[in-house]
Amino acid sequence: MAGSNFIDYVKIHCKSGHGGAGSAHFYRGRGIPKGGPDGGDGGRGGHVILRGNKQMWTLLHLKYRKHVLGNDGKNGNKGDRHGADGDDVYLDVPLGTIAKDAETGEVLFEITEDGEQQILMRGGRGGMGNSHFKSSTNQTPLHAQPGEEHQEGWTILELKVLADVGLVGHPNAGKSTLLSVLSAAKPEIADYPFTTLVPNLGMVEYREYKSFVVADIPGIIEGAAEGKGLGHRFLRHIERNSILLFMVPADAQDHAREYKILEDELVKYNPELLDKQRVLAISKSDMLDAELEAAILAELPKDIEVIFISALSNTNITQLKDLLWRQITAN
Secondary structure (H helix, E strand, C coil), X not given: CCCCCCCCEEEEEEECCCCCCCCCCECCECCECCCCECCCCCXXXXXXXXXXXXXXXXXXXXXXXXXXXXXXXXXXXXXXXXXXXXXXXXXXXXXXXXXXXXXXCCEXXXXXXXXXXXXXXXXXXCCCCHHHHCCCCCCCCCCCCXXXXXXXXXXXXXXXXCEEEXXXXXXXXXXXXHHHHHCCCCCCCCCCCCCCCCCEEEEEECHHHCEEEEEECCCCCCCHHHCCCCCXXXXXXXXXXXXXXXXXXXXXXXXXXXXXXXXXXXXXXXXXXXXXXXXXXXECHHHCCHHHHHHHHHHCCCCCEEEECECCCXXXXXXXXXXXXXXXXXX
16 A cells, blocks of 8 residues: 555544633723623634545545644633634545544544535633623622633544445456446556555446446455455445446356355445445456356356456447446436
8 A cells, every 4th residue: 555645544633722711800991990890701712623525535635644733712801802713623535534433433423525514623612701700799700711621532534435336356357447448547457466455436427428436446355354455444445335346257267156255245344235236247258158158147146137248348348337327327
């Protein structure tokens, strides 16, 4: 992952602003040597806020920003003047970013919409000035509240890629090659496992100016749900895809077993993943004739739609787009 601009996990320490103190002031003026209380309230401390930004696709900008500090509120002043609120600190993040408490692992919230704002660390409230404490029995209150304490702690930010279609397959199943044919994306492609180390996104142009987004998820290996390979770092991104396009290469020794391994890893990680729409593509099928296709089809499960494709010869690529579009619009 070194050298990559795609960062999908960061741990940051955030501290909001302290609330300003209320003022314990009494009015003094010409001819009024002992006026009443006129202490103003303190200002609110600045929040630390996450804000969704659809133009962003990585958490790279936060990788080296380990400490985020909010601004303190100003103290109240005489004349019932309110102290200025501390400026809020905004952290723009890609859509699909999840905030977790680093100690407990509790999910705090998820950013899913452009411009959506969620307070990560709430600034302390400003203290009330002494003018609030005047009463019939206490005409000269000496008391004013201090500002409320700030909040601070470590937070984990995780990004789950947002896409209509997620490509699911073992390393070297041809996912990157297919993405480069379907879209204008230019993922690294080579004839060895784990060429793809981060998710790649591609915009697929469809008929009548329609389009959809495909994510090339790094290859899944047996045991990924237990953390083998890059484990959860791969599987996390699949949760945000509407449709899962499973890919098994035509030259696999046992097509049904390869598909079953992929399916099992998803179930172990999150059983709800198999509630998603699924399509199975047999890639690299330019090497097959009709008889071999029929033999492979006979061994595959009957509860999933199967299509034979080849990104190199462009076999059934248009038909695949049609199939995916039907699934997307059926959701």
